[in-house]
Amino acid sequence: MKARIVIIVLVLSMTIFTLTCKKRTESDFDKEINNLLLSESPCWLKDGKIAFVGTDKEWNDDIYVMNEDGRKKIKITDDPGTYLYPCWSPDETKIAFARRDTPENFDIYVMNSDGSEIKRLTENKTHDSSPCWSPDGKTIAFESGKYLKSEIYIMNADGSEKKRLTNDSADNLSPCWSPDGKKIAFVSHRDWNYDIFVMNTDGSEMKRLTNNPAYDGYPRWSPDGEKIAFETLREKDYDICVMNSDGSGLRNLTNNPARDRGPCWSPDGKKIAFTSTIAGDYEIYIMNLDDRNK
Numbered sequence: 001m002k003a004r005i006v007i008i009v010l011v012l013s014m015t016i017f018t019l020t021c022k023k024r025t026e027s028d029f030d031k032e033i034n035n036l037l038l039s040e041s042p043c044w045l046k047d048g049k050i051a052f053v054g055t056d057k058e059w060n061d062d063i064y065v066m067n068e069d070g071r072k073k074i075k076i077t078d079d080p081g082t083y084l085y086p087c088w089s090p091d092e093t094k095i096a097f098a099r100r101d102t103p104e105n106f107d108i109y110v111m112n113s114d115g116s117e118i119k120r121l122t123e124n125k126t127h128d129s130s131p132c133w134s135p136d137g138k139t140i141a142f143e144s145g146k147y148l149k150s151e152i153y154i155m156n157a158d159g160s161e162k163k164r165l166t167n168d169s170a171d172n173l174s175p176c177w178s179p180d181g182k183k184i185a186f187v188s189h190r191d192w193n194y195d196i197f198v199m200n201t202d203g204s205e206m207k208r209l210t211n212n213p214a215y216d217g218y219p220r221w222s223p224d225g226e227k228i229a230f231e232t233l234r235e236k237d238y239d240i241c242v243m244n245s246d247g248s249g250l251r252n253l254t255n256n257p258a259r260d261r262g263p264c265w266s267p268d269g270k271k272i273a274f275t276s277t278i279a280g281d282y283e284i285y286i287m288n289l290d291d292r293n294k
Contacts (some may be wrong), residue, residue, distance in 0.1 A: 006282030008250070035265075042273040043095075044085050050264075050273060051086040051095055052284055062249070063097060066156045068266075068273075069284065083118075087159075088113070089133050096121075096131035096140055100119050106144050110157070114229075119158030133157070134181055140164075141175035141184055152186050154201070165203035171226045176202075178221050185209075185219040185228055196230055196247075209247030218262055221245070222269045229253075229263035229272055240287075242276050253287060 038055040045051070054075075055061050061083040064071040069121045077083065082100040089096070091169050093113055094128035096105045104234040106129045111118040121140070122128040138157055152175045157163040166172040176196075178185070185198045188211045190208075194215045199206040210216045215233040222229070222242075229242045235252075238259040243250040254260040256279040265272055266286075 011092045028277065038065075039284050040275040040282045041085050041262055042275065042284050043088055044264050044266050044273055045088050045092055046267045047092070050284070051088060053083050062120060063095065064111065065113075070284075076113075077111075077118075078115075079118070085130050087131050087133060089136040091137055096133060098129040098131060098142075107258050108140065108159075110140075121155065121160075121164075132176050134177050135179055136181060141177060143173050143186075145171075148189070152184065152203075165199065167202075167203075174218050176219050179223060179225040187219065187223060197230065198245075209243065212252075216241075219261050220265060223267060224269055227269075229265065231261045231263065233276075240272065242272075242289075253289070 017203055030047055036054045037058055037059070039052055043051045047184050049065050050068055051063060051065050054064045054275045061081070062075055062077045063083050063086050064073050064075050074220045084098040084106065086095050086097045094110050096108060096110045099109050099210055105127050107120045107123055108128045108131050109118055110121055120289060122144070126144050127150065131140050131141055131142045139154050140157055141152060141154045144153050145151050148171050150171055150173055151167060152165045152172045153162055154165060165184070170198055173201060174189040175184050175186045182201065183198045184201055185196060187194050188197050193213050194217055195211055196209040196216050196219045196251065199204055209228070212234060217231050219228050219230045226245055227242050228245055229240060231238050232241050235255065237257055238261050239252050239254045240260045240263045241250055241252050253272070256278065260274055260276045262275045263272050264274065271286050271288055273284060273286050275282050278285065
């Protein structure tokens with residue numbers, strides 16, 4: 001049975017106003033946040049807040065934080081560059097993210113949860129992206145490489161002691177730590193298609209979870225570690241699927257003509273936030289998972 005998608009869109013072309021000395025009312029707030037063109041890459045916090053990337057009418061990307069009902073949006077970055085994949089630290093005090101400051105490459109950064117004290121963790125001529133914190137907050141996994149040839153690395157949360165986990169001819173992307181800290185799910189282009197794999201955190205014992213001619217990507221563990229949600233292009237458009245952590249029991253949760261991408265579990269595992277073109281442009285939605293889809 002298909003998961004039920006929440007009717008209300010969390011982000012319908014909205015952004016936060018710039019704070020001034022003038023006192024604002026709730027109506028002022030609503031009027032001044034209608035200038036986002038795109039909203040994507042949601043990442044859920046335990047207290048219900050969601051970080052995401054918003055693109056304004058001048059095509060500037062920034063990271064925002066909002067309540068899970070789509071209200072009280074706060075713009076927490078205001079620097080030039082293209083932002084991707086915000087990811088909360090387990091203690092909820094920091095956000096790791098990828099930012100492109102030059103046309104050539106992305107790097108990994110970290111900042112406080114209010115957007116202050118931005119620190120660059122990688123500085124390479126390659127593309128560094130898709131940061132994901134380990135459950136203990138001490139390590140960050142990420143992808144690094146060039147177009148169609150990336151590898152999975154880990155590093156300390158301060159950017160030191162980088163270690164390569166994959167080392168093969170495949171394109172390896174989108175690492176995601178399991179909640180128990182023992183495994184990393186990732187995407188790999190092998191046998192001419194992108195599939196979901198898991199490995200130990202030292203890079204050993206790789207296991208393939210999906211094997212389909214279509215693209216499967218962006219794996220995200222459920223909070224209890226029993227499921228993995230991911231995006232797929234098995235039909236004509238992207239959909240969100242979920243499977244057991246061993247690759248069995250795959251279900252399509254969206255299965256609609258829109259492009260549904262970038263799943264993120266709620267802390268209680270009962271909902272999934274994702275990006276969709278259901279209304280035309282990329283916006284953020286939430287779907288409830290009924291008992292038969294959990």
